[in-house]
Amino acid sequence: MEFQKRNNRTLLTNCFQQPPLKASRELYLSNKEKATVYIMESSGGMVAGDCNEFDVHLMKDANVCLRQQSATKVYPSLNELSCVQHFSVKLDERARLEWTPEVIIPFEHARFSGNTNIQMKQESTLLWGEIIAPGREKRNECFHYDDFRSSFQIWLEEECLAYDTLHLSPAMMPLQQMGLLENSLYIGSLWFVSPVVQEVNLKDIHEQLQESEQLKASVTSLEGKGVHIRWLGSDLWLMKKEINKLGKKFIDLQK
Amino acid sequence: MSGQKEDSNNRLNTGGISTDQQLLHLFQIHDSAFPIGSYTQSFGMETYIQQNMIKTKQDLIEYCKSYLYYNLACGDGILIKESYKAAENEDFDKLAKLEQICNGMKLAKESRDGSIKMGKQFLQTVLPLSESKLVNEWKNKFDNKVIKGHYPVLYGIYTASLDVHVEQAVLTFLYASVNGLIQNAVRAVPLGQNNGVQAMYELLSPIEEASHIVENSTLDDLHNNALGIEMASMQHEYLFSRLFIS
Numbered sequence: 348m349e350f351q352k353r354n355n356r357t358l359l360t361n362c363f364q365q366p367p368l369k370a371s372r373e374l375y376l377s378n379k380e381k382a383t384v385y386i387m388e389s390s391g392g393m394v395a396g397d398c399n400e401f402d403v404h405l406m407k408d409a410n411v412c413l414r415q416q417s418a419t420k421v422y423p424s425l426n427e428l429s430c431v432q433h434f435s436v437k438l439d440e441r442a443r444l445e446w447t448p449e450v451i452i453p454f455e456h457a458r459f460s461g462n463t464n465i466q467m468k469q470e471s472t473l474l475w476g477e478i479i480a481p482g483r484e485k486r487n488e489c490f491h492y493d494d495f496r497s498s499f500q501i502w503l504e505e506e507c508l509a510y511d512t513l514h515l516s517p518a519m520m521p522l523q524q525m526g527l528l529e530n531s532l533y534i535g536s537l538w539f540v541s542p543v544v545q546e547v548n549l550k551d552i553h554e555q556l557q558e559s560e561q562l563k564a565s566v567t568s569l570e571g572k573g574v575h576i577r578w579l580g581s582d583l584w585l586m587k588k589e590i591n592k593l594g595k596k597f598i599d600l601q602k
Numbered sequence: 603m604s605g606q607k608e609d610s611n612n613r614l615n616t617g618g619i620s621t622d623q624q625l626l627h628l629f630q631i632h633d634s635a636f637p638i639g640s641y642t643q644s645f646g647m648e649t650y651i652q653q654n655m656i657k658t659k660q661d662l663i664e665y666c667k668s669y670l671y672y673n674l675a676c677g678d679g680i681l682i683k684e685s686y687k688a689a690e691n692e693d694f695d696k697l698a699k700l701e702q703i704c705n706g707m708k709l710a711k712e713s714r715d716g717s718i719k720m721g722k723q724f725l726q727t728v729l730p731l732s733e734s735k736l737v738n739e740w741k742n743k744f745d746n747k748v749i750k751g752h753y754p755v756l757y758g759i760y761t762a763s764l765d766v767h768v769e770q771a772v773l774t775f776l777y778a779s780v781n782g783l784i785q786n787a788v789r790a791v792p793l794g795q796n797n798g799v800q801a802m803y804e805l806l807s808p809i810e811e812a813s814h815i816v817e818n819s820t821l822d823d824l825h826n827n828a829l830g831i832e833m834a835s836m837q838h839e840y841l842f843s844r845l846f847i848s
Contacts, residue, residue, distance in 0.1 A: 496825075500706065510706030512825040514676070525655060526668025526831045534829065553840045565836035567711045575709055577833055 348402065350382065350409040350442075357382040357409045366390075368399060381410040381443075392420035393430035395458065400433045405442035405471075415449040418480075423456035424493065434463040438471035445598060448476035448535070448590055450583065452483060453492035460496040467503045472541040473573075474597055476590050479513075480583065481532040489532055490517035501540060501573070508540060508569045528579065531563065535578035535586045539597045540569065546600055547574055552593070561585055624766050631728070631760075632778035638723040638753070640782040643716045644790070644846035645669075646835030647783055651790050659797040662787050663804055665831075666780050670805070670812050672827040674779055677707055678754040679772050679816035680824055685758025686768045689736055697740075697755060704752040707826060710835035712848035721753035724760070734763035773813040780805055790845050 348370055349361035356379045362370055367390035373382035386401070393399065405411055421430050438444055453459050467473060479497070482488040494516050501509040513534075515522065522528045539547070549566055552574075556564035562580035569575055576593060578586050634641065647665065650656050656665055681704050688696035708714040725741055732738070736759055744751045754775075761771035781802055788798035826832060838848060 498825075502702075505702075507702035507706035509709060510703050510824075511709060512707075513827060513829075514823070514825040515827060520672070520827065522827075524668050525650070525661070525664050526828050527672055529830050550840065553837075563833060565833045567709060567836040567839070569709070569711075577709075577829065577836070579829060579833060 352408040395424035396428040407439040412445040421457040424458040429458040443472040455491040457492040531579035540573035649834035675812040689759040689762035716848040721751040
């Protein structure tokens with residue numbers, strides 16, 4: 348997908364898609380400048396051996412909000428193959444991208460390998476959220492998946508601001524041990540990289556994050572150019588609410 | 603005579619020193635008296651101590667195992683091994699990339715700063731001992747702000763220049779990192795020296811195992827599952843009273 352800004356409006360100028368993936372047309376919710384595009388996965392979930400590739404390029408000044416239609420469901424792998432998801436994002440000068448989180452749910456015996464690589468130019472803005480579920484919690488299917496790998500990288504020009512990688516194999520490691528996930532089920536992450544990041548008061552955010560008794564959360568600065576917040580907890584809806592609330596706060600800083 | 607004098611002034615003119623001396627020097631750079639400030643870093647452990655989660659020797663052992671297997675062995679350990687190899691091949695591009703990855707992996711600000719601080723102090727301390735072209739070039743890059751000077755990458759470069767085995771370099775690094783935490787816990791919990799010695803003794807076998815994990819890993823295996831420790835490391839910045847700087 349390629350986005351360009353023309354006449355104060357962000358347009359999806361190029362879109363190549365193959366089933367089961369489909370992108371919606373641009374929607375303009377609050378203003379014409381920001382295009383909202385839904386990414387749909389028409390098959391209902393990933394089965395072993397699937398490979399979903401997303402290539403997103405925002406040309407200079409483009410302003411885009413990408414949304415998923417539903418959670419990413421990863422079905423059991425009966426043939427030892429992983430489901431692979433590649434996300435490659437390129438943000439040109441002053442481009443802005445928001446990706447708000449839907450949950451990744453690895454089912455029993457699922458194998459997943461996700462790779463997200465974000466290349467940013469100076470003065471571009473990224474807001475990216477993600478939640479990893481332990482499985483279908485309400486079916487008592489927690490940490491029954493075989494293998495979950497995720498690699499998430501943010502490069503601002505030549506500088507690596509974040510290289511966040513997980514490799515969870517519940518049967519092979521004591522995830523509940525002190526220092527790992529302990530008693531948490533869900534892992535939430537929010538990343539905000541922007542020229543306005545200096546206006547974020549980290550201490551205030553830290554204090555706000557400590558108010559919740561159900562969720563553990565903490566915030567850190569990424570070289571003064573970005574902010575990263577991580578949540579660990581067992582209340583998915585509360586986590587989602589908190590991530591969206593802070594995400595909105597960050598986006599509002601730019602107005 | 604003048605040649606002899608030069609040699610005696612530069613004891614680590616590695617061309618002439620024996621394997622035993624190289625090994626002794628490896629011990630030396632991990633000595634708690636070696637001035638890189640490891641006694642000031644807890645890398646998040648102090649948050650756990652203040653939350654009363656590390657109270658006994660067994661708690662400390664469990665914590666150290668999490669840090670060893672799910673942070674060090676799949677993070678710094680691999681970065682050291684890869685830096686060592688890149689240094690042997692004089693591959694500066696690879697070393698610069700490893701520096702960036704190391705920077706990106708340490709998400710908590712204080713751990714990131716701690717790694718840079720230790721690297722900076724290590725560089726200053728070993729520079730008068732080393733004739734290695736690579737170590738000197740790395741210092742130039744550091745002075746010119748081309749690199750940040752993360753400790754694991756620098757340690758890989760320096761141990762490659764010493765000609766010690768890469769396995770020994772990784773093994774002693776893991777030992778020293780865990781030992782540093784234990785010594786700090788002995789003071790901060792407090793636990794008493796005997797508990798510290800016993801905890802370290804129990805961790806020798808896990809450290810050996812972790813070093814084998816590093817041996818069989820590549821850059822593709824880099825990860826950090828110790829999310830609790832990482833979170834504690836982020837929260838450390840906001841603790842009311844602190845003994846350690848990370």
